[in-house]
Amino acid sequence: MSEMALLIDSVDKFYGPIDYGVHAVKQLTMDVKEGEIIALLGSSGCGKTSTLRMIAGFEPVSRGRISVGGREVQTLAPVRRNVAMAFEGYSLYPPLTVRENIAFALKAARLSQSVVNEKVANIAKLLEIEDILGRYPSSISGGQQQRASLGRALIRDASLHLLDEPMGQLEPQLRAVLRGRIKHFIKERGLTAILVTHDQTEANALADRIAVMEGGELQQYDTPQKIKERPANLFTGTFVGEPPMNVFPAGVSGSDSKISFGLGDGVRLEYSASDFSPAVRAELMKRQKITLGIRPYSVRRSDGGVTAKVAVSQWLGDQTHIAADFAGNTMVLVEHDRTKLHVGDTIGIRLDPASLHVFDAENGKAISHGEELA
Numbered sequence: 199m200s201e202m203a204l205l206i207d208s209v210d211k212f213y214g215p216i217d218y219g220v221h222a223v224k225q226l227t228m229d230v231k232e233g234e235i236i237a238l239l240g241s242s243g244c245g246k247t248s249t250l251r252m253i254a255g256f257e258p259v260s261r262g263r264i265s266v267g268g269r270e271v272q273t274l275a276p277v278r279r280n281v282a283m284a285f286e287g288y289s290l291y292p293p294l295t296v297r298e299n300i301a302f303a304l305k306a307a308r309l310s311q312s313v314v315n316e317k318v319a320n321i322a323k324l325l326e327i328e329d330i331l332g333r334y335p336s337s338i339s340g341g342q343q344q345r346a347s348l349g350r351a352l353i354r355d356a357s358l359h360l361l362d363e364p365m366g367q368l369e370p371q372l373r374a375v376l377r378g379r380i381k382h383f384i385k386e387r388g389l390t391a392i393l394v395t396h397d398q399t400e401a402n403a404l405a406d407r408i409a410v411m412e413g414g415e416l417q418q419y420d421t422p423q424k425i426k427e428r429p430a431n432l433f434t435g436t437f438v439g440e441p442p443m444n445v446f447p448a449g450v451s452g453s454d455s456k457i458s459f460g461l462g463d464g465v466r467l468e469y470s471a472s473d474f475s476p477a478v479r480a481e482l483m484k485r486q487k488i489t490l491g492i493r494p495y496s497v498r499r500s501d502g503g504v505t506a507k508v509a510v511s512q513w514l515g516d517q518t519h520i521a522a523d524f525a526g527n528t529m530v531l532v533e534h535d536r537t538k539l540h541v542g543d544t545i546g547i548r549l550d551p552a553s554l555h556v557f558d559a560e561n562g563k564a565i566s567h568g569e570e571l572a
């Protein structure tokens with residue numbers, strides 16, 4: 199299970215002339231181990247689909263190399279790469295029924311009819327499309343087409359399974375059910391899958407590692423937990439996590455015994471120097487300005503804390519989201535109880551040093567998470 203299934207090495211994608219066209223993917227380097235599920239996560243236009251299409255062979259690589267199972271593929275036609283795909287626009291064959299479309303993917307494997315039937319039946323059950331197996335693509339809904347093409351990809355035995363927003367058209371409930379089943383299916387068979395999504399819940403639920411992309415650049419490539427707990431930069435910190443991380447520009451000052459952060463509106467956060475490791479203190483004291491981040495779940499209310507004024511307090515059925523005016527900005531808190539607060543109430547809040555994320559004010563790179571260096 200430790201073989202490299204995919205290696206992307208210094209890959210650039212330009213649409214139009216190299217160095218002059220749209221630079222959609224910039225010097226991308228990442229590896230995927232056999233049996234891993236990887237999510238390419240990012241907002242619209244960040245380059246995730248271009249990356250997937252280059253792996254599949256639908257888009258030429260402008261620069262760099264892509265290897266599948268140790269074999270360089272960037273100059274090979276898609277059919278010679280041994281990858282299975284479920285892509286938007288990589289549509290089902292209209293003259294074939296859903297059953298025939300899915301079974302067609304097994305043609306090269308030369309299996310007996312009874313084995314093919316069994317495999318199709320299994321995948322159809324998993325994706326809840328048993329009732330449409332006899333129908334033609336033109337007579338089924340977008341969500342059903344999406345599941346049929348997902349079935350066609352998953353049923354194949356391939357070195358890589360590439361899935362582009364595979365559940366984008368499904369209702370949230372079905373999505374949640376299928377996520378679990380698809381993950382189980384992929385893991386049980388030891389398949390290697392790369393999934394493109396802009397939905398962080400999907401990425402978190404399915405992926406072993408998430409590649410966060412923005413502006414064509416890989417921002418961080420790590421486990422979901424690491425990305426949450428140790429974001430590499432301000433982009434990842436604020437992009438991943440719901441509600442997003444609270445961030446405040448801050449000045450830094452300190453002495454041997456204290457570190458203090460000066461936020462907007464004259465708010466000061468005072469900490470004992472021992473709340474941070476010597477290495478973090480040294481990095482902080484090199485700077486006059488930083489960006490301070492704290493997740494909404496980590497902000498605690500405390501009578502002795504700094505004050506904030508409630509602007510919104512909403513019970514969402516299982517948690518309360520509070521937005522409060524704080525330091526010339528908004529601080530969002532999440533509490534698990536049904537908090538009774540009114541607009542305009544003054545609350546005290548405590549920002550535990552162990553929950554603070556500190557980012558460089560200039561380049562956004564993480565400096566520290568809690569008491570440790572990033």
Ligand SMILES: Nc1ncnc2c1ncn2[C@@H]1O[C@H](COP(=O)(O)OP(=O)(O)OP(=O)(O)O)[C@@H](O)[C@H]1O
Binds near residue numbers: 220221240244246396
């Ligand atoms: N065929 C094309 N010609 C020119 N530019 C393109 C082409 N395809 C994509 N781009 C541009 O390349 C950049 C990356 O696009 P890409 O589709 O890879 O992003 P994405 O993250 O997958 O977005 P989405 O989630 O909206 O599909 C965007 O700026 C996009 O406008």
